[in-house]
Amino acid sequence: MRHQLLYRALLCAAVLTLSACTEEEKSSQSPPPPKVEIITARAQTVPNVLELPGRVQAVRVAEIRARVDGIIQRRLYEEGTHVEAGTVLFQIDPREMQANLRAAQATLERAEATAVNAAQDVKRYKGLVAKQAISQQEYDTAQARLRTARADVSEAQAAVESAELDLGYTRVTAPIAGRAGRAQVTEGALVTAANGTLLATVEQYDTVFVNFSQSSSDVLALRAQVASGELKLPSEGRVAVKLILEDGSEYPHTGYIDFLAMTIDVSTGTAALRAKVPNPDLLLLPGQFVRARIDAGVRPNGFLIPQRAVMISDSDARVLLVGEDGLVTSRDIELGDLLGSNWAVRDGLRTGDRIIVEGGQNARDGQPVRTVPYSGPEGDTPPTEASQQ
Missing domain, CATH: 2.40.30.170 (Efflux pump adaptor protein, beta barrel domain)
Incomplete structure (x- = not known):
């Protein structure tokens, strides 16, 4: 009986020792915490x-449009190139506008002649009415004719200026400096002022x-x-x-x-x-x-x-x-x-x-x-x- 008890005690001690060694080995083999930066x-x-x-977007964009009716005679710029302000881009047939200008100038000359004659009548009647050779009514009528003649002169001058503008519009110029785009019309095309036909676009960028x-x-x-x-x-x-x-x-x-x-x-x-x-x-x-x-x-x-x-x-x-x-x-x-x-x-x-x-x-x-x-x-x-x- 004593030998059996001693044997069992030795066996338990061996088991405990083996278990402790296993735990220590496991502990020594566990990985360390990961390293991070x-x-x-x-x-x-x-x-x-x-x-x-x-x-x-271009800082300035100008659409070049027709301002008079007519036929495009020539395109005067190279598409896609830089143009300066005032450069002539298109030429519209100017003959009709030239004829209109001459007619307006003739009307102006006629109105100026009438005004000169009316002024002479007033000057002449002024001395006669002072001598009572003519009535005051005739003198007043002469002054009215002079005012009317001067108004006709002003109207004719405005017509001449308008005709000159129309003639100038036959030379279509660039209002700004920039890159001129593709022409929207060709030579021989009819353009109109009423529709504002687009001729080209100039972009400044x-x-x-x-x-x-x-x-x-x-x-x-x-x-x-x-x-x-x-x-x-x-x-x-x-x-x-x-x-x-x-x-x-x-x-x-x-x-x-x-x-x-x-x-x-x-x-x-x-x-x-x-x-x-x-x-x-x-x-x-x-x-x-x-x-x-x-x-x-x-x-x-x-x-x-x-x-x-x-x-x-x-x-x-x-x-x-x-x-x-x-x-x-x-x-x-x-x-x-x-x-x-x-x-x-x-x-x-x-x-x-x-x-x-x-x-x-x-x-x-x-x-x-x-x-x-x-x-x-x-x-x-x-x-x-x-x-x-």
Whole structure:
């Protein structure tokens, strides 16, 4: 019996020893917490950039239309070339207008002769009425004829001026300097002043307008942010605009907002905006599609975080944070604009939040992690934000 009890005691001790060794071996083989690279969120001044689609429009457009009836004799410009103001573009057959001018000049000469004769009658009658050789009524009638003759002269002079204008309109000139478009009529075509036949178009676009619009809800939100101090507009009142071309390149010249509609379009629910942009190289063409990046002030207490730190889904955007206890938590954020390789964050972050930038794919909510400062590519970390453990 004693031997059996001793054997059982030794067996239990061996089992306990083996179990302790197994647990110790399992504990020594469990993986360490994953390593992640983090940055610490710091409030800073962040540019408030709005990106909107827009269309280019020539700063001045002149439609060249016929102002007299006639036949086009010649086209005097090369289509698609630059023309100066006053350049003759078309010649309309002037013979009918020349005949009208000569007839008006003859009428003027006749009216002037009648007026001279009436003036002589008044001068002669003035001496006779003083001697009572003629009645006062005859003298008054002579003065009336003189006034009528002078009125006829004025009317004839106006007719001559009108005929001269019509004759001048047979030489169709460009009212502005710019690029002359394709001719809408050919030699031999009949044009009329009543219908205002379109002959060509001249567009001036060494400076251009860019038209775009913003939804009424965004306009209200901007006003509320300005009123609350969350957003500060440029102090000088000039809002800069940079353009992104269709190939993704940035247009080299900066424009400025020069018009903001104070009404909302009832059909689209948007407010119209317009920027004036220099175009010295004529790189921008009327009708061209561009994207406008509007420098709409700054946010004094904004946040910038690297793009790779943000996880975006169809419904929201979120980041992974490391708490004081070293555990991972997830938080939804409201994104603003993408500035270079960094996202501007409008809401959801606080100063001191430790944000996982690298290694987040290995981290889960509630899981402990080991943290090291983020050491990404130069320019990937916001310049005013310190990377801390």
